[in-house]
Amino acid sequence: MVALLPAGCGSAPEATTHPKATVPEGQVDPSSAGNISGRILFAGDKPSMPSIDMSSNPSCERQHRTPVKAETVVVNANGTLRNAFVRIKDGLAPAHWTPPEESVQLTQSGCIYEPHVVGIMVGQTLEILNDDPVNHNVHAESQINPAWNISEAPRDEHKFRKFPREEILFPMTCSVHPWMRSYIGVSSHPFFAVTGEDGSFTLRGVPPGTYTIEVVHEKLGRKEGKVTLPVSGVASIDFTYGSQ
Ligand SMILES: [Cu+2]
Structure with a gap:
């Protein structure tokens, strides 16, 4: 019954789901x-x-x-x-930064997450892989972004997820293997890094x-x-x- 809306009313859902940006596109002058x-x-x-x-x-x-x-x-x-x-936590001019097209991978291998800490942009794709011969269950324990929980069959097809909000850091855990734990940092801009073997x-x-x-x-x-x-x-x- 609620579907009986007059023609022409609400015919532009894009306009309502994506409010007009009030900040410019982020860009850098090289x-x-x-x-x-x-x-x-x-x-x-x-x-x-x-x-x-x-x-x-x-x-x-x-x-x-x-x-x-x-x-x-x-x-x-x-x-x-x-x-x-x-x-960068503060100091950038307000801007909307477009995420890269490339996905960021999180692999389950040997019942360990690789990498242990993932840096990703708001709206960028997280590609989740299961290289293992066992079931896993990927649980994003986010607080600002919607939390989710997906099961992964052995060597399952890749799964893809995006995060709509900045949130640094939250755990990614596996409901099957309590030792499995990685952390995700979701940044609204591209100026972030995760330290590696040289710190x-x-x-x-x-x-x-x-x-x-x-x-x-x-x-x-x-x-x-x-x-x-x-x-x-x-x-x-x-x-x-x-x-x-
Ligand atoms: Cu697991």
Whole structure:
């Protein structure tokens, strides 16, 4: 009965579901942009991570020759912190940034998520793969974005999801294997990075300005600092987490 709307009324659903943008498209002038880089350091004793007990699922355990260590806090050989999500928190002019066409992959392999921390833009596609001979269940435990939960058959076809809101960070878990855990950072702009084996980051093609840079780590929490990027210049900022 509710479908009996007069012709011409509500005939433009696009206009109502996508309110007119009040901010311009985000774009960078390459002639004035620069890079912000730095390192995420870890002071103090390197924590040792426990081995993951996969004995409850031999199909998972069989895929590893040696036990897999938890990735809750990973300190690199050079004393830096891996898996830290770094981004511009404040200072960008209001803009709507278009996400890249390429998807970001999250793979389930050996009953571990790879990568452990995923950086993705609002509206960009997350491509979820199951390389394992077992069932998984991917659970996005987001608070700002709608949470969802999808089951994945062994070597299932790829699944695709997008996140409509900025949210940094939230866990991705598996309802079948309680040790499986990754973290997703959804950014409204392209100026973010996740630290790897050398604990460094570079935010490229940033417009000149003064910015608040934020680091978010799943266990060690958040830190922020200010940096000023000159026209066509470079700026650097380090952050230090510690055991005390
Ligand atoms: Cu699983």
